[in-house]
Amino acid sequence: MLNDFFSLIYPNTCVICSKPLPNNKSKWCFLCDLRLPKTFLDPQHNAIHKALGHQFPITFGFAPYYFKKGNSIQQILHNLKYEGDKEIGKQMGTQIGHHIIQKEALDEIDVIMPVPLHASKLNSRGYNQSQIIGETLSECVRKPQITGNLYRKRRSTTQTHKSRFKRWESTQGVFGLKDSTSLTGKHVAIVDDVFTTGATIGACLEVLGTVDKIKISVITVAIADY
Numbered sequence: 069m070l071n072d073f074f075s076l077i078y079p080n081t082c083v084i085c086s087k088p089l090p091n092n093k094s095k096w097c098f099l100c101d102l103r104l105p106k107t108f109l110d111p112q113h114n115a116i117h118k119a120l121g122h123q124f125p126i127t128f129g130f131a132p133y134y135f136k137k138g139n140s141i142q143q144i145l146h147n148l149k150y151e152g153d154k155e156i157g158k159q160m161g162t163q164i165g166h167h168i169i170q171k172e173a174l175d176e177i178d179v180i181m182p183v184p185l186h187a188s189k190l191n192s193r194g195y196n197q198s199q200i201i202g203e204t205l206s207e208c209v210r211k212p213q214i215t216g217n218l219y220r221k222r223r224s225t226t227q228t229h230k231s232r233f234k235r236w237e238s239t240q241g242v243f244g245l246k247d248s249t250s251l252t253g254k255h256v257a258i259v260d261d262v263f264t265t266g267a268t269i270g271a272c273l274e275v276l277g278t279v280d281k282i283k284i285s286v287i288t289v290a291i292a293d294y
C-alpha cells in the first residue's frame with residue numbers, strides 16, 4: 069500500500085533494493101552504490117592479469133566490481149542481460165569510463181571493442197549488452213567503439229556446468245576478425261560484462277593476438293569471485 073503510494077510520486081525504484089529513487093539519473097540508489105562490491109578498493113587486486121597469466125599478455129585489465137552468486141552486481145547484470153534493462157549497461161559504461169579516465173594507460177587506447185554475440189543470439193536478445201556498456205564508455209573516454217570487425221563464428225555451448233578446461237576448449241576458434249590490417253599497431257580495449265573463467269576473453273585475445281604490433285587491454289564490469 070505504502071509502496072503503491074510512493075510509486076505514484078516516484079515512478080523509479082532502485083534496481084537493487086527496490087526503494088523509490090528521487091530521480092531517473094541513476095538505476096540504483098546512493099546507498100546501494102556505496103555497497104557495490106568494489107575491487108578497486110582492494111590494493112591486491114589484479115585478478116584479470118592473474119587469470120590470463122602469461123598465455124595472453126595484456127597491457128592492463130580493469131574490472132571495478134566483484135561478481136558473486138546472489139550479490140548486487142550479479143542481480144543488475146542479470147537485469148541488463150535477460151530483462152532488457154539496457155539503462156543499466158549505459159550507467160555502468162559511464163561509471164567505468166569515469167574510473168579509467170584517471171588511469172594513464174588510457175591515453176594509449178585507440179579503440180574499444182565489445183565482445184560480440186553470435187548473430188542468432190543477438191537476434192533473440194535484440195542487443196549486445198557489452199556493446200551497450202561500450203557505447204557510453206566510448207563517449208566518456210572519447211575513443212571510438214568498433215563493432216563488426218571481431219565476430220563470433222559459431223555459438224559456444226552453455227558454459228555454466230563445464231569444468232575450467234572444458235570452457236577453454238569450447239571457446240577455441242569461436243571468434244574471427246574480418247579486417248585485421250586496420251588494427252595493426254593499435255591499442256584495443258576489449259569490453260565485456262563479466263570476466264568469469266577468462267575463456268571468452270582468452271578466445272578473443274587468441275584471434276586479436278595475431279594482429280601485427282597490437283596492444284590489448286581488457287575492461288569488464290565485474291570479475292567472478294568464487
Ligand SMILES: [Zn+2]
Pocket residue numbers: 082083084085086087096097098099100101
Ligand atoms: Zn537501493
